[in-house]
Amino acid sequence: MAHFTKATSLHDWLNQRLAIDAVRRVMATEYWIPKDINFLWAMGMVLAITFAFLLVSGIFLLMYYQPNVKTAFDSVNYTIMTEVDFGWLWRHVHGVAASVVFLVIYIHMFTGIYYGSYKKGREMIWLSGMLLFVTFSAEAFSGYMLPWGQMSYWAGMVITNIFSLGDLHLNGLVEWIRGDYVPAQAFLNRFFMLHVLLLPLAIMGLIGLHFATLRIPHVNNQEGEEFDFEAEAEKYKKGDKKGSKVIAFANDFMSKDMFVVSIYLIFFFYLVFFHYDFAMDPVNFDPADGLKTPTHIYPEWYFLWSYEILRPFSTNIGLMAFGFAQVIYMLLPFLDRSPNAVPAHKRGAFKIWFWLLLINMIVLTAMGKMPPEGIFSTIGFFAALSFIGLWIALPIITKAERKL
Amino acid sequence: MRELKILAVVVVFTLITYYLVEPFAHSHMHKHVEGEGYAYADLPALDKKGDAARGKELVMGAGACTGCHAISKEGMPAGMDPTMAAQSYGVNPPDLSNAGAVYEGKFLAALIKNPAHALMVEHKFDAAKGKMHPMPQFYGAGGDKDQEVADMVAYLQSIAPKTEELTSEQAYQLACGRCHENRYAGWTQIGQTPKFKKKQDELKFNLAKADYQDALTKYMGKLPPDLSIYIRSRGEHYIKTFVENPQAYLAGTAMPRVGVSPEAMDKVIEYLEDSGDAKRHERESVGKKVMIFTLVFALFAYLWKKSLWKELH
Numbered sequence A: 001m002a003h004f005t006k007a008t009s010l011h012d013w014l015n016q017r018l019a020i021d022a023v024r025r026v027m028a029t030e031y032w033i034p035k036d037i038n039f040l041w042a043m044g045m046v047l048a049i050t051f052a053f054l055l056v057s058g059i060f061l062l063m064y065y066q067p068n069v070k071t072a073f074d075s076v077n078y079t080i081m082t083e084v085d086f087g088w089l090w091r092h093v094h095g096v097a098a099s100v101v102f103l104v105i106y107i108h109m110f111t112g113i114y115y116g117s118y119k120k121g122r123e124m125i126w127l128s129g130m131l132l133f134v135t136f137s138a139e140a141f142s143g144y145m146l147p148w149g150q151m152s153y154w155a156g157m158v159i160t161n162i163f164s165l166g167d168l169h170l171n172g173l174v175e176w177i178r179g180d181y182v183p184a185q186a187f188l189n190r191f192f193m194l195h196v197l198l199l200p201l202a203i204m205g206l207i208g209l210h211f212a213t214l215r216i217p218h219v220n221n222q223e224g225e226e227f228d229f230e231a232e233a234e235k236y237k238k239g240d241k242k243g244s245k246v247i248a249f250a251n252d253f254m255s256k257d258m259f260v261v262s263i264y265l266i267f268f269f270y271l272v273f274f275h276y277d278f279a280m281d282p283v284n285f286d287p288a289d290g291l292k293t294p295t296h297i298y299p300e301w302y303f304l305w306s307y308e309i310l311r312p313f314s315t316n317i318g319l320m321a322f323g324f325a326q327v328i329y330m331l332l333p334f335l336d337r338s339p340n341a342v343p344a345h346k347r348g349a350f351k352i353w354f355w356l357l358l359i360n361m362i363v364l365t366a367m368g369k370m371p372p373e374g375i376f377s378t379i380g381f382f383a384a385l386s387f388i389g390l391w392i393a394l395p396i397i398t399k400a401e402r403k404l
Numbered sequence B: 001m002r003e004l005k006i007l008a009v010v011v012v013f014t015l016i017t018y019y020l021v022e023p024f025a026h027s028h029m030h031k032h033v034e035g036e037g038y039a040y041a042d043l044p045a046l047d048k049k050g051d052a053a054r055g056k057e058l059v060m061g062a063g064a065c066t067g068c069h070a071i072s073k074e075g076m077p078a079g080m081d082p083t084m085a086a087q088s089y090g091v092n093p094p095d096l097s098n099a100g101a102v103y104e105g106k107f108l109a110a111l112i113k114n115p116a117h118a119l120m121v122e123h124k125f126d127a128a129k130g131k132m133h134p135m136p137q138f139y140g141a142g143g144d145k146d147q148e149v150a151d152m153v154a155y156l157q158s159i160a161p162k163t164e165e166l167t168s169e170q171a172y173q174l175a176c177g178r179c180h181e182n183r184y185a186g187w188t189q190i191g192q193t194p195k196f197k198k199k200q201d202e203l204k205f206n207l208a209k210a211d212y213q214d215a216l217t218k219y220m221g222k223l224p225p226d227l228s229i230y231i232r233s234r235g236e237h238y239i240k241t242f243v244e245n246p247q248a249y250l251a252g253t254a255m256p257r258v259g260v261s262p263e264a265m266d267k268v269i270e271y272l273e274d275s276g277d278a279k280r281h282e283r284e285s286v287g288k289k290v291m292i293f294t295l296v297f298a299l300f301a302y303l304w305k306k307s308l309w310k311e312l313h
């Protein structure tokens, strides 16, 4: 058994039992981060904070929400919004955070793509990140079912229908997922369970994994420069902080993160209090009605690009394209055949590819919301084809890239 | 500098995306109708000056208004309870105590002369085809018909509360309440839901309400929706322009043009905000405080960063 001495302070007492000094060193004061980074490297922290907001506001909402098709709508729109003190605040924080988290995820992902932070040892960071993206998507979708409004019901209907897989006619699978022929009580109950238990657990586990994957490769830097972390850390510890290429996670990196977070919070709370409609679709303030199909059914904005890849084609081809879109980002580290892990602006053709992909995603997102008619469905069709084309071109153009 | 450039790129792409999926997409998805300021330009102006005392005689006498409508303020009770009235007329003829404040004067005049025309429901009620509107036209009491109508309008205006004194409840209950329930405000078509002492009373109330709604559904073709949170699902602009001319949005709809005055409509909106967005004042005041807090937080975060990074650069 370990040897314990009489503690001289609470700190010492804890230190003997939990080695808090060592933990602090490993996790914070001697966890090395490259110095040459910009505010985009704070997006991970912004995501962590936003997730914390979602968790806390969700716990408060959970105290009054009722997962019952008869009472769900009023429990949210009346009880929480009117009767519960500050219930409206928790709801708006939750709703806005759920939408904004995707904006930040997309910024975070495209930062990773731009700087090539998904290869040369960072593949696991990327893969765990994509798993987070998938679970967040499921979390957002299941949460959207809970107020049991018109969009909850009809988006639930449309999305679960996808699982019949076109001409395979897997109606049994769709009914199994719904627990009924149409979205009803069983459906609401299971999505409630997924939303408040299983998926948040998975997300927390995945965030842990994501952080662990950062440990060995370290985060990338603005120039994609490779250097010896041990040697730079020695310099820093000897006091040559100016000359060293690394900084400590706490408090150096932390202080910058917190500044970026504070700017983000100004934006976030402005949306929460003064501009929340974009995150809480008006159509969902009509109670679910299985007999009345809304004129326009569309998913939340962050799913629009993949919805638009499904929509312009005939059912079977659309489903294949949709399946392609769901997995293709996962494969990015393996489709990029270039030996260089540097920012896009140093990589020739890849730079063009990056901006085309970004613009393509925005066009798809916009067309996904438009009614599928006339010029908009033509644009959507070509944008969907371009999306597939871009990803097919990726291995070819990166293979041709010269080693820097 | 470089960070600001990157920030500008992120912001520009975010705003473009926002613009495309919100204002741009919605402008294509929904018909936009400009408000007309409740001018009811298609109806003739009310240029005769009415005499309230003569109007009172007409309303109680030749006009026969009180045969169907209560005027509780003048001690004229309703002839039947709301449910029975709905079963006779399709909908409960509203109490006219506040009508002079809620409805535009020239609309009232047009309504008395020809209800189906003023209410814009001639597609449903066509006297020539034997489909009579439940509220009869006023054919005159022997004198100058326009003068008689002006007198009745003057009377209704004389007993009504002044515009500033009209409450949001009064406005909603008269203008919309006979058709639209508002469960978050406790309003039903047969009146405010009381606190029940006995189970029997509750059952009786609910039975009367269900019977009313059945009659109303038969009359309208469908049950008018509960407006509890229409302020969130439709928004102020839509509701205001829809009420002004329902046919502009839903051609052939059974919802009549109710002919409210602009001031009364603001009261109706206030009522809908109280039921559907009850905490809006609290939201604004808390919002301001939180914004100030985050700005101060940002300032301190900046100073902290600055002090640590001095040694790093």
Ligand code: HEM
Pocket: A040, A041, A042, A043, A044, A045, A047, A048, A051, A105, A108, A109, A112, A115, A117, A118, A122, A125, A126, A127, A128, A129, A130, A131, A132, A133, A207, A210, A214, A218, A219, A220, A221
């Ligand atoms: C809520 C979800 C997420 C959280 C909380 C999170 C958190 C973090 C944190 C704290 C970092 C380190 C600091 C930084 O570079 O920003 C990081 C890095 C990274 N994340 Fe995420 N992340 C999430 C989702 C994702 C997703 C969806 C992807 C994309 C597939 C992703 C890919 C990456 C990559 C590639 C890095 C390394 C960046 C570099 O090396 O420069 N993450 N993440």
